[in-house]
Amino acid sequence: MRMLHRDERIYTSAPLRQLADEQTRAMLPDMQRSAGARALSLGVSADSETPALPLIGCWVRMWIAADGYHGDVCATPDAPLPFMDEAFDVVLLRHAVEVVAQPSMLLGEAMRVLAPGGVLVLTGVHPLSGWAPWFYWRTHGLQVLRFPSQLGKQLEHLGLQVERTRRVGRAWPGGAAVQSGSFNPCGGGYVLMARKRCRRATPLRILPAPLRVARGSLPAGTRRSTVF
Template sequence: MKSNQPATFDATALGHYIAQCETTVYEQAVANVFGFHALQLGLPGYDFLKQCRIPYKHHLHGQFTKETSMLCEPEFLPLTESSVDLICLPHVLEQCEDPQQTLREAFRVLVPEGTLILTGVTPFSCLGLRARTGWLKQAGAFKRLFTARRIRDWLNVLGFEIVESHYLMHALPINDQSWLARQARLEKWGACTFGMTGGVYFLVAKKRVLNVRLLKPDWKKSSLNQALQAQKSRTRIQNKMQKQLKCADVDTKLD
């Protein structure tokens, strides 16, 4: 008996091909990130942290799988501030309810100089046109597609710095495994077009925090202006001693 539920994005031939293309670039990017905790949200059927050298890896998804560490929404991460060194967001922004809140949460939980890696479908590409219509929209649950330029603007406003950006998935979006396997030449040619034909954007950003220098107070120096400081009054004994010293100086000069 066939199920009436629509196939998920990664269960289709086209979705599996896109995930395989992203797995290669994710593995290259996470291999150079170090720290204690790494986090992946989205695409629960694929482990993008497999080549990561960080010891503690967590998979947070909206549905339960054997790799899932915790069930949560990307807009509200149950993590403390500045506790994660690496976050991977494969196709999360176009499937969540509030993508800006998701990026704010990622900035909150990342440590200073932490790394954020994300991918998404380019709306003005062949893949983007197909993702917005037909069965692929239902399978991927795409709510809204965003350009890489808009994502860069959001990241810059939050305090991220883009350190790497390029495009992938240059093959024609045909949902057939045999036809996708024959488009290896298109992938090589698309790498030379500076991303003009890429259906998926790939961004790597760093959380930048300005260094704050602590100014220590100089306790020996008064904080008040010298002109405003009250002068200490001399006692009678001090005035009498000062007069005697002046008289002694005069006597020595006369002698």
């Protein structure tokens, strides 16, 4: 998976730290209902914190750098995520689609390691916001901002159901703070939450057991197809 050249300091800057905090507060009420043994946090900086989820057993923390994946587990950039299929009940991608050249591959890997019924959460900077000029100036135009609607369509194609997409945060870097966790139609960030569809159970057709009867008349209501 090819990584984009980027300003390594942008995601540790004060504006994006504030936006990340606002995104966390916005996603937390829905994520706290998630339960399971393991969750995966894949971000873009080593100091990103994981949300406090009381029903999740443990977090695996990773982040994307120019030379690959780092954190609790390391991998080269051209390798798949180093986990078994359906290993996590929650997958959190924090701005991760902004630093990879092919987001569809990353989303496919996130889908693979997510358990049926599990939750996938995406965060990012919205391309139609006051943050976009600042973002492209800081990254010298080498990174691409993704529309959450486009990402949602890719997730639905992969087999996830988008449950909620909301814009959050300040209207521009350094702008006035918004109410904690509230929806802001002009917010510079977005939070997208999707759930992996459970496998459909194949119903079994139960055949009636043959009924052995002695010679003579059949009991009332007995079907001849069940008798031999």
